[in-house]
Amino acid sequence: AVPGRLANQGQGKRAVAQPLAASAVTEAAPPAPVVAPPARPVDTPRRRGGRGGGGELVAWKSIRQERWEGALEVDGELPLWLDGTYLRNGPGLWNLGDYGFRHLFDGYATLVRISFRRGRATGAHRQIESEAYKAARARGRPLLREFSHCPAPANLLDRLGNLVGLVTGAALTDNPNSAVLPLGDGRVMCLTETTKSSVLIDPDTLETLERFRYTDRLGGMVQSAHPIVTESEFLTLLPDLARPGHLVVRMEAGSNERKAIGRVDCRGGPAPGWVHSFPITEHYVVVPEMPLRYCAKNLLRAEPTPLYKFEWHLESGSYMHVMCKASGKIVASVEVPPFVTFHFINAYEETDEEGRVTAIIADCCEHNANTAILDKLRLHNLRSSAGQDVLPDARVGRLRIPLDGSPFGELETALDPEEHGRGMDMCSINPAHVGREYRYAYACGARRPCNFPNTLTKVDLVEKTAKNWHEEGSVPSEPFFVPRPGAVEEDDGVAISMVSAKDGSGYALVLDGKTFEEVARAKFPYGLPYGLHCCWVPRNRNSK
Ligand SMILES: CC1=C(/C=C/C(C)=C/C=C/C(C)=C/C=C/C=C(C)/C=C/C=O)C(C)(C)CCC1
Numbered sequence: 131a132v133p134g135r136l137a138n139q140g141q142g143k144r145a146v147a148q149p150l151a152a153s154a155v156t157e158a159a160p161p162a163p164v165v166a167p168p169a170r171p172v173d174t175p176r177r178r179g180g181r182g183g184g185g186e187l188v189a190w191k192s193i194r195q196e197r198w199e200g201a202l203e204v205d206g207e208l209p210l211w212l213d214g215t216y217l218r219n220g221p222g223l224w225n226l227g228d229y230g231f232r233h234l235f236d237g238y239a240t241l242v243r244i245s246f247r248r249g250r251a252t253g254a255h256r257q258i259e260s261e262a263y264k265a266a267r268a269r270g271r272p273l274l275r276e277f278s279h280c281p282a283p284a285n286l287l288d289r290l291g292n293l294v295g296l297v298t299g300a301a302l303t304d305n306p307n308s309a310v311l312p313l314g315d316g317r318v319m320c321l322t323e324t325t326k327s328s329v330l331i332d333p334d335t336l337e338t339l340e341r342f343r344y345t346d347r348l349g350g351m352v353q354s355a356h357p358i359v360t361e362s363e364f365l366t367l368l369p370d371l372a373r374p375g376h377l378v379v380r381m382e383a384g385s386n387e388r389k390a391i392g393r394v395d396c397r398g399g400p401a402p403g404w405v406h407s408f409p410i411t412e413h414y415v416v417v418p419e420m421p422l423r424y425c426a427k428n429l430l431r432a433e434p435t436p437l438y439k440f441e442w443h444l445e446s447g448s449y450m451h452v453m454c455k456a457s458g459k460i461v462a463s464v465e466v467p468p469f470v471t472f473h474f475i476n477a478y479e480e481t482d483e484e485g486r487v488t489a490i491i492a493d494c495c496e497h498n499a500n501t502a503i504l505d506k507l508r509l510h511n512l513r514s515s516a517g518q519d520v521l522p523d524a525r526v527g528r529l530r531i532p533l534d535g536s537p538f539g540e541l542e543t544a545l546d547p548e549e550h551g552r553g554m555d556m557c558s559i560n561p562a563h564v565g566r567e568y569r570y571a572y573a574c575g576a577r578r579p580c581n582f583p584n585t586l587t588k589v590d591l592v593e594k595t596a597k598n599w600h601e602e603g604s605v606p607s608e609p610f611f612v613p614r615p616g617a618v619e620e621d622d623g624v625a626i627s628m629v630s631a632k633d634g635s636g637y638a639l640v641l642d643g644k645t646f647e648e649v650a651r652a653k654f655p656y657g658l659p660y661g662l663h664c665c666w667v668p669r670n671r672n673s674k
């Protein structure tokens with residue numbers, strides 16, 4: 131990375147890369163070449179966004195420039211073994227001219243990169259050039275259906291067009307603002323829940339390369355936002371809204387062709403449960419079916435409903451299904467107490483003394499079977515309720531799915547939620563433990579009063595305790611665990627989180643995986659909006 135490169139700044143020679151004026155984005159020329167490096171990457175902190183203007187935190191303000199890259203100032207000592215690139219994806223742009231999105235999840239995808247090498251750090255951000263984003267920039271308003279946004283039909287013809295667009299998928303967004311993951315073959319994918327949102331990006335330049343085209347005929351307009359990717363495969367779920375169920379699919383590393391492993395028929399409700407993520411174990415894929423279900427009717431509406439494209443069907447029951455990865459056979463399908471989760475933490479196989487698998491344990495960030503969190507994540511709420519204790523409670527929910535044919539599973543709280551302030555979401559674990567027994571999870575928790583998760587927490591599921599990091603007024607994003615190469619202990623590594631601070635600044639925080647103490651922070655010269663999910667690309671998988 132070239133130090134201090136600034137792009138799409140408009141005319142100013144030393145324009146500040148800060149998330150303030152939404153109009154700066156719409157006024158910006160189409161993706162400009164990266165301009166010559168200024169002596170200093172950006173202006174001084176005097177110009178930082180902070181709580182200026184509407185008294186809002188920088189976390190909930192749109193990013194201003196298309197892109198920036200430069201050297202980062204480091205406080206503390208970055209471990210010399212930390213050699214690679216941290217990438218974060220998320221909805222960083224909610225405003226276009228006079229238009230403002232309503233919900234956190236609507237925003238256009240902004241990628242953030244921090245590359246670590248020999249104790250130094252360089253950083254960058256860049257907008258993902260989805261068709262939805264380009265069209266919205268050209269027209270000054272969104273044209274496609276986002277998480278909550280539904281473009282209003284102007285007339286009957288529009289209405290008909292909308293209907294056709296929904297049947298064909300053309301009306302749905304391709305804005306890939308949720309996850310970023312390195313595929314087994316070295317390509318890096320960003321995506322959200324519409325199948326057409328899968329896109330390949332360059333982890334060095336953050337350039338949008340091309341849409342990821344699935345070459346199979348499996349179809350499906352929606353997918354899980356969190357495929358499970360290993361060096362050899364990519365596993366995901368394709369919800370079937372017409373015949374309620376899920377197709378469990380596998381794609382080999384290096385291929386663009388998904389192949390069906392099997393199908394799970396839903397047990398209850400008029401539609402499949404919303405599957406934002408799902409867990410796997412060594413031999414099984416776990417398919418959740420919660421009472422919060424997709425709703426085709428809501429998809430067609432011109433106005434958002436209280437639960438957006440979803441509906442709450444408590445009467446339909448909640449279920450967990452387990453499919454054998456090798457055969458596609460369903461080995462368990464049990465009813466469980468109602469639950470609401472977006473992010474599974476991990477799952478593993480429980481065995482008896484003879485080594486026989488007796489049950490599947492699946493842990494998730496569970497919102498006490500309450501969908502209220504979705505409403506709290508409306509931007510107006512986030513911007514207006516800072517300091518109020520309105521964040522709904524969440525916990526580590528532990529589901530136990532017996533494999534002995536019994537019809538019921540269990541759901542319990544894995545540790546006292548007071549340990550993490552009754553906030554729990556945006557989690558990561560040591561990747562070597564995915565699908566296997568594990569002890570530690572890193573996530574965002576809460577220090578009350580708060581309206582959004584405002585701590586980083588390391589949860590010990592054996593001792594049933596948590597260690598918490600907090601800085602008043604800061605909004606940290608998902609702490610992503612990076613193991614130290616050669617490490618033996620599960621928590622030997624660091625957790626990296628991007629923090630949007632109260633004073634409008636932004637930095638990558640590196641916490642020791644064991645002690646959860648701060649090791650270093652790499653400071654951006656401007657504040658960044660909140661972001662969702664991250665990944666780590668080690669140097670040897672990187673081109674430079
Ligand atoms: C646009 C359409 C859809 C899109 C769905 C999307 C973009 C879903 C994204 C969901 C995310 C980012 C969920 C994250 C949850 C995080 C939480 C609860 C964090 C809590 C913190 O405490 C469909 C709905 C797929 C339908 C088609 C149209």
Ligand SMILES: [Fe+2]
Nearest residue numbers: 308355406663
């Ligand atoms: Fe997610």
